[in-house]
Amino acid sequence: MNRRAFLALARTGPARTAVPTASIAPYQQPLTRDDALHLLRRTTFGPTLELVEQLVGKSAEEAVALLLGNSASEPPVPSPGQWVNQAQEDPRGVDIVTRGQIEATWQSNFRNLQQWWIDLMRTEKFPAREKLTLFWSGHFTTEFTYDLGYIPPQVLYRQNLMLRRMRLSNFRSFLEEVTLDCAMLEYLGGTLNVAGKPNENYAREMMELYSTGIGWYTEGDVKEAARVLTGWKASLYSDAPAPNGLFNTWFKPSDHDIGAKQFLGLSIPARDQDTNTEYLVRTGEVRRMIEILFGQRAEAIARFMVGKLYRYFVYSNPEASDAEVLAALMDIFVANDFELRPLLTTLLSSEHFFDPANRGVQIKSPADYVVGLARQMGVSLPGAADALARMEQDLIDPPDVSGWREYRTWISTKTLPQRVQYVQQLIASLADTQAQEFVRSFDRWQSVDSFVAELTRFLLPRPVGTNRLSYYTSVLLAGAPNYEWPAIVNNAQAVGTRLRALLRTIVKAPDYHLC
Amino acid sequence: MRRRDFLRTAAALTTTAAATQIAGLPVRASSPLLSLPPQVMESDNVLVIIQLFGGNDALNTVIPAEDDEYYRIRPTLAIPKSRAWRWLSTDLYLHPSLAGNGLFGGGFGGLMDQGRLAIVQDVGYDNPNLSHFRSTDIWLSGINSSDPFVRLNEGWIGRYFARVLPDFPTVLPSHPLCVQIGGTLSLLFQSAKGDVGIALSDPQKFFELGRGSTPDEEPLPETDAFAREFNYVRSVAAQADQYAQAVLDAYNRGRTTVDYGSRGLPAQLGMIARLISGGLRTKVYLCYLGGFDTHVQQQDADEITNGVHPSLLAQLANGVALFMQDALQQGFAQRVVGITISEFGRRPYENGSRGTDHGAAGVQFVFGDGNSIRSSRFGTAPNLHELDSNGDLIYQHDYRRLYADILLNWFDATPEDTAAILGDRIAPLNVIKRRTVTSTPPLEPTDSSLMIVPNPVGTTGELHVHLKRLAPVSIDVYNLRGQFVGEVFHGILPEGYSRLPLPPLRVGSYLLQLQSGDCMLHTRFVVGQ
Known part of the structure; x- marks a missing residue:
């Protein structure tokens, strides 16, 4: 079986709701690891293991307060x-x-x-x-x-x-x-x-x-x-x-x-x-x-601004079923005399924001995609300003007064290969020892299956099916048997080569472009 | 019967027999009837669209030099009659920067002299929108929605290909349908079924980057937003991969015979010429010239051929003239027509900053071989004495008329497809001629004659049609802007005279259109009190 056919079997992860049903009411559960990852993907340029740890177990409201900060002080x-x-x-x-x-x-x-x-x-x-x-x-x-x-x-x-x-x-x-x-x-x-x-x-x-x-x-x-x-x-x-x-x-x-x-x-x-x-x-x-x-x-102002913020933080193409949530947010914005903090706090700590149907549906901007990888892998970003410009996100120099069209327009036959190529260069700059340290920062890194599962959970917005996991494991091992993995990790050069190969594969996956 | 109608019927007739005869062998799931490519995929016609972004100042492009009002409302910007380029002895004058140096001297003056340019005056739509972005979307989508909340998500070209290619994007054509030079992919090439075009600025780079970019992961069943976005990203990556080789091959095979330079619009047109010359089977090319938003100092105070706007006009004229010369020398001139679009014209009154503010009706240019277009001026010089409530020009031509020309005459779309794509029945302006050879046109223009009796029409009126032989016809009334008003007759008319009643019409001027297969006839008439 070739790898295409192999992956064709993988398809989706577990079945999930097709449209969001949750309301604007506060999300009550303490944040799980996946919740924290979702929140960080949308409000920062990419989660890091350190930040995830800080948010797990907190309430959504506490986490959002920590993220938004207090601009006055x-x-x-x-x-x-x-x-x-x-x-x-x-x-x-x-x-x-x-x-x-x-x-x-x-x-x-x-x-x-x-x-x-x-x-x-x-x-x-x-x-x-x-x-x-x-x-x-x-x-x-x-x-x-x-x-x-x-x-x-x-x-x-x-x-x-x-x-x-x-x-x-x-x-x-x-x-x-x-x-x-x-x-x-x-x-x-x-x-x-x-x-x-x-x-x-x-x-x-x-x-x-x-x-x-x-x-x-x-x-x-x-x-x-x-x-x-x-x-x-x-x-x-x-x-x-x-x-x-x-x-x-x-x-x-x-x-x-x-x-x-x-x-x-x-x-x-x-x-x-x-x-x-x-x-x-x-x-x-x-x-x-x-x-x-x-x-x-x-x-009109509430409708325009709430719609725009919603598209930026939740989903670029709200469906008719989201109208109630948008209306509730508009009311909050007007009732609070156009204060932005209560609006954003409500939105980002709502059940709706954490609804499974809203996860992984947003297309990453070039900055999300590029800076995200650098944050996650701990590499620097040489020439990133020019690289972002080539991907049509020239910061503080948008194409015209209406700004970037964003979302799907970030992805074209011209810009998509540009971003993949740049990020693959970043991956090449990941040193062997850095790769080794990165692998060891995952709790259960000693089992290759657990490591790949945790890595995809960290890098991709939704769980991937078992066939995709096996495929990624085979890319990582590059022919070595499973039990040799801990030994591979102990050899910086061996783990560096293998991790870089897997990362190069993952950053091409369609869902790595989503958050 | 059109050739393709014939083919469709033939295919339908043979399908059943063929399928049963090959029992035991794999039979394709899709019906051959559906997979028969539409006419546009068989023809080698090419369309080039030049987008002039910012709102081109039509009144300082085509100059109303015989109207004193122009000189009154444009005290610092008006082009003196003595400096404007005049077409023959008509009242058509061009800005000298646009006209160039006359015949074969480059520029639009030369193209007019050679019969390879048409000018359409006062193009626009109802309730003009003075926002660059909304108005650009209205132009690119072909939909003028008065409701600002209606999001315009599809281009008219995108809708066209999505409609006529039922298997798109499951089956991708071997060459890209549409190519945009540079930039983020335009709304023009977007459709609900995905993008029908690619964006590229350097074929070599496009190849190096695009090769191998198809993701390892297969498409997902589209059950939710995640799957839709996943598949969107995946299809773009697959297109970049699939078209990388086709584009590079064409680019390497292709050549240019003139010097386009390396910058701006001429360089973009040079790239298009090279891809066409190299055999890329792309149907629509889009290129872009920005900077037309001339609120401030649009032209130098002391020399009318210097400044932002004159330079842009010179770039446009020079680029198109080079392209047409190259096309002629390389022998693909008959296959290509081009149009310009711009989101609006500018306000007739100049502002206080030696510039002009956003306006309404604008001017469009059509370029092509003399066998492909009717070279002339369409419409009259703008009327500066009757402006709308905002002080802007009132349009003479619906902005979709050239789109109708392209769909019907250049891409051979059916009237039904055209009406569905443009959202309304729009009469073509017939600036662009039909090039497709069809087997047996049901009528030649000489076969029939049209007369409105009486003209002007009073409370009732009749159409007298004379046909030399029996033919299926569609006869409709449009207003002079090209928008559908009412039907007269749809069906088969006998040989000889027929008398048909006109529908009730308000006082005004109208256009009557008879269409039968590829033949189209027009006559104008007036409804009086």
Whole structure:
């Protein structure tokens, strides 16, 4: 029997429910090993044996609290380097040689920034901040390479810190922060949005992509929102004005439209020159507009954001039977005044989240796939920023303002072979002694059958059938009889070769691309 | 009877006999009738789609140079009449960056002169959506849903192949059906049965990476979401493996006879030319040119051929002109037609940043050999005096009309398939001509004549049809945007004159279409008070 035919017999593991039936009620049982693995697969870039041990036996709520952390009182992330505080001139105003130097510096600093973030994803333990920060980075998109050139990486770094800090905050306040974020002002034409010549770019996306979704406002509302947002500037360059300091936002009263605005049926009164100040415009117009948006379109915002978070953390393609769960989550979001923490806590510690039908159904992003292997095997990630870009997940530089389409679109005939090849290179970098140590970190490693069963349970999202287990065992033993396994493990070189061969096989399996 | 209808009938007739005669030998489970490939798989017609992402500014592409209003609403961006390229003595003017240097000088001006380009004015749909993403999805899916919650999960090309290839994806064609140059696979090539296309940017790399990527694990029975996602990943990996060799072989065999350079749209078109030349039997190619979202400084203040938008136009025109020249020199020009798509045009009024904001109706280009397309301008210059409530252009042509051309005329789909794929009955614009040779067309255009009496029609009207011989016909009324309005007659008409009543119609202008097999006739008429 060839290995294909052999595996054809394997098919599925045990029968399980076809659609999720569990509700949003809290998951009561103490977490089993499989529960902990599932929770870690969805909220981090991959479980490690150490983190699994810490969660087993805890209640879902305790585990989620540990994972989410408390953004108000957590240690700062380490800085990527000196460059984050050094400004360059505006490259559009200098000669071509200087321009080339500035942009080359930015390119290199930007790669440094991406690698810095990937290392945070790879090394973080509890709290697990990065998966949610990546969600917000994909939601409140900003591209390093945009129509007019580059957004300086210094402000992209600051935006990334802001996303991490605000990740569990009140969504209304979050949107206000984003609206006046330096990088965002530059990215979506905010700095060009001046009285008499409104630029609608951000105003439209604020609703279409960042809060309500399309269909909840008129073109008139877009125009009026653009007028509200006139006058804001970003200090991006060493030769640009910086009344509030470098890499900060400031307000230029003469560029602000002081006339009255009508937004979503409510009015924002006109002001005179005396009240045309940064503080009063921010509170009386920008904040007021966002309050109107949340007041008039609460249900749309809840639907849009709950749907998006659900697709990110539970399943990308919710079925009709999930409607009740989504509706209950929307109620929780609105009842808690758009606070994100109670929403996420409820979702991630619910029976629904742990429903067997929701396990292993999510397609891994390139970051999940690549960083996950590095976390699980304890290897580093050389050139990962470029590798992720080749897999179409160029961090902080999505293809356009709507961000990545994610899920199934991560997998194409172009990107799928790319990710497998890169991860197989990582596997090749796994040292013999590392492999030996890895095998011995499993409790029952001395039995080859137990080891393979435990390994697949650790690496794959659902149990695999006995035929697949036998096949993987045969790949691992490479012809040696079962009883020789402990001796193989005692020989670093022998176990290294064999473990790497098995890992190369497993990372190609369709369910290794799922989590 | 069409050739393939004949084949289907013949196959059906012989099946029973053949199956009984070979009793004892393995008989295929699927019926030969179903496994007979559709016409599209037998023909070697190729479609190239160029997606201009960001919303191309139609009014600074094809210039309404004879309308003073254009110069009033575009004080800093308008192209002076003296600088625009004029087609013959018509009111069709092109941006000089798009026109190139006239005949054989490259550019769309040259292609117009050679009869290898068609221009479709004011293409759009109802309730224009000004979001790049929703509108792109509307264009790629071929479905204009006014409900924002309707998720558009399938492309019209994906739906087409999923519909006409009943065994897909259990049985994969030996060459990829669709190829996208670069990027994440487009919605255009997605279907409920899986992707009908592959994405690649470098055939050598595609081969090295894809070879051997078929997973060891077999597909799962699709009982739940896990199995569906598992099988999805598995089928993509299997396609990467299966097509790796076919693509590389074609690439290595193929050649180009012009210099496409190594960047941008021309390089993408060069890759397509090389794959076609090397014998890849792919039906649809997609390439992509972004950067059309020109809110700010779309054109230099002092020189209209410099700046973002003019450069993009030059890239488009140069790429297509090179491709057509290459196709002619290599002898595959008659097999290829191309169209451009863009999610919307831009607002007629320029904004304050020397740019333009999102608009509605846009312009489409069709390129191909003179035997494959009718080279002309379709529709009139945009009407800048009657805009919609948002200040945007009102469309003249439903955006699915060229899709109907492609399905009916280029891929030989049936009218039923076409209506099912596009969600509505859409009249083809007939920019693209039929190329497939069929055995016995039931009618030639000279066989019949159409007359509406009276025209304009009052409270009642009649259609007078004259046929030289008995024929099955379908006669329908469409509005001038190409959308179906009502049926007149479906059935067999006798030789000679027939008089058929028209359905009740509101005041307006209409298009009457008679279709019989491969023959299609149109006449326009007006319904008055």
